[in-house]
Amino acid sequence: MAGSTFGKQFKITTWGESHGAGVGVVIDGCPAGLSLSSEDIQLYLNRRKPGQSRFTTPRKEDDAVEILSGVFEGKTTGTPISLVVYNCNQKSKDYSEIAACYRPGHADYTFDAKYGFRDYRGGGRSSGRETIGRVAAGAVAAKILKELGINLTAYTKSIGDISISTLDLAEIANNALYMPDADAAAKASAYLDTCMQEHDSSGGVIECIIDGMPAGIGEPVFDKLDADLAKAIFSIGAVKGFEIGDGFLTSFAKGSENNDAFFYDENGNVCKKTNHAGGILGGMSDGAPIVLRAAVKPTPSIFKAQQTVNRSGENITLEIKGRHDPVIVPRAVVVVESMAALVLVDALMENMSSRLEHMIEFYNS
Numbered sequence: 001m002a003g004s005t006f007g008k009q010f011k012i013t014t015w016g017e018s019h020g021a022g023v024g025v026v027i028d029g030c031p032a033g034l035s036l037s038s039e040d041i042q043l044y045l046n047r048r049k050p051g052q053s054r055f056t057t058p059r060k061e062d063d064a065v066e067i068l069s070g071v072f073e074g075k076t077t078g079t080p081i082s083l084v085v086y087n088c089n090q091k092s093k094d095y096s097e098i099a100a101c102y103r104p105g106h107a108d109y110t111f112d113a114k115y116g117f118r119d120y121r122g123g124g125r126s127s128g129r130e131t132i133g134r135v136a137a138g139a140v141a142a143k144i145l146k147e148l149g150i151n152l153t154a155y156t157k158s159i160g161d162i163s164i165s166t167l168d169l170a171e172i173a174n175n176a177l178y179m180p181d182a183d184a185a186a187k188a189s190a191y192l193d194t195c196m197q198e199h200d201s202s203g204g205v206i207e208c209i210i211d212g213m214p215a216g217i218g219e220p221v222f223d224k225l226d227a228d229l230a231k232a233i234f235s236i237g238a239v240k241g242f243e244i245g246d247g248f249l250t251s252f253a254k255g256s257e258n259n260d261a262f263f264y265d266e267n268g269n270v271c272k273k274t275n276h277a278g279g280i281l282g283g284m285s286d287g288a289p290i291v292l293r294a295a296v297k298p299t300p301s302i303f304k305a306q307q308t309v310n311r312s313g314e315n316i317t318l319e320i321k322g323r324h325d326p327v328i329v330p331r332a333v334v335v336v337e338s339m340a341a342l343v344l345v346d347a348l349m350e351n352m353s354s355r356l357e358h359m360i361e362f363y364n365s
């Protein structure tokens with residue numbers, strides 16, 4: 001199975017299945033000298049782990065991370081960092097019927113079409129559990145970014161048609177939905193309760209704001225910063241839409257409305273009066289905050305009866321059993337933040353070879 005490796009300089013390979021022994025990641029290309037502990041990583045994993053509230057899968061996992069390599073005396077050594085989380089609460093019996101049929105909206109059919117054989121337990125490799133490796137690596141990337149004064153903040157922007165109308169950052173960690181608006185969180189919770197009573201699920205939108213990114217990061221043409229971010233975010237299961245800045249809304253605007261006017265601030269820095277571009281122009285950061293959004297579809301495994309087919313050529317009615325997220329959005333907030341962090345670290349590393357004068361300065365210093 002190819003495609004489990006992401007990044008060029010700061011490279012990650014995730015591995016593992018939802019009902020296998022465990023899941024994890026190998027990070028290759030992390031610079032030596034970063035202070036790193038399992039607690040740094042655990043803080044991120046705790047935001048993603050199952051069983052956090054009535055709006056997450058009831059599967060009980062601590063998702064406790066172990067650092068197997070690459071860290072010595074509390075600091076990264078520059079060698080591969082291997083991180084593991086053991087699976088402790090698999091209930092594979094729930095998947096005995098799914099082994100012989102295809103859940104609408106999940107990857108069962110396409111896995112069978114490709115490989116002719118699949119680990120059907122818990123969705124195998126296509127489980128949301130695969131994102132543990134991404135988040136563990138994202139925690140390391142975010143720590144590097146912090147050293148450079150770059151900070152990422154992600155939150156739930158909407159659930160169903162209930163959107164935030166305030167951006168109270170202190171509120172994000174106060175509600176189970178990671179919404180920066182207590183009123184919207186209360187309304188969204190009531191909506192999700194109704195969805196759950198109806199044995200249904202909901203989608204929503206995640207927004208991520210990145211502050212402190214210097215201008216000029218990202219490679220023109222194929223490796224544009226926005227293109228790399230799009231690939232990173234689209235690689236998360238259940239993500240069906242991606243936007244930078246005004247995104248799809250730019251199609252309704254006129255050039256005079258959409259262009260962000262430049263001006264010099266009192267220190268002579270180039271600034272913009274608005275940020276419709278979402279912090280990226282020509283595939284390179286423009287110094288304004290990078291603003292991206294991901295649209296997340298409703299959880300495919302719902303308890304409502306659904307029409308599908310089995311592997312014996314029959315049309316059947318499927319009633320899924322098991323433990324599923326009634327909404328993926330809140331658990332995916334930290335996954336989006338982590339994937340964005342991975343892209344930014346990689347782009348910053350790539351950029352170190354963009355100017356001869358920088359190389360001379362570095363090697364002669």
Ligand SMILES: Cc1cc2nc3c(=O)[nH]c(=O)nc-3n(C[C@H](O)[C@H](O)[C@H](O)COP(=O)(O)O)c2cc1C
Pocket residue numbers: 057105106107123126127128129131236237238239297299300301302323324325328331332335
């Ligand atoms: C954090 C996270 C949790 C998820 N939880 C579930 C779940 O409980 N049940 C489910 O059917 N799908 C869940 N998914 C979504 C599936 O993994 C995803 O829909 C599936 O792999 C098919 O991929 P696609 O939706 O991108 O086409 C989750 C995804 C993520 C990122």
Ligand SMILES: C=C(O[C@@H]1CC(C(=O)O)=C[C@@H](OP(=O)(O)O)[C@H]1O)C(=O)O
Pocket residue numbers: 018019049050057059061090091094121122123126127128129130301322323324325
């Ligand atoms: C356990 C997690 O979420 C799982 C994601 C998932 C899916 O199909 O994506 C299906 C369920 O798997 P299982 O039936 O094996 O418990 C969720 O519980 C996790 O993300 O850590």
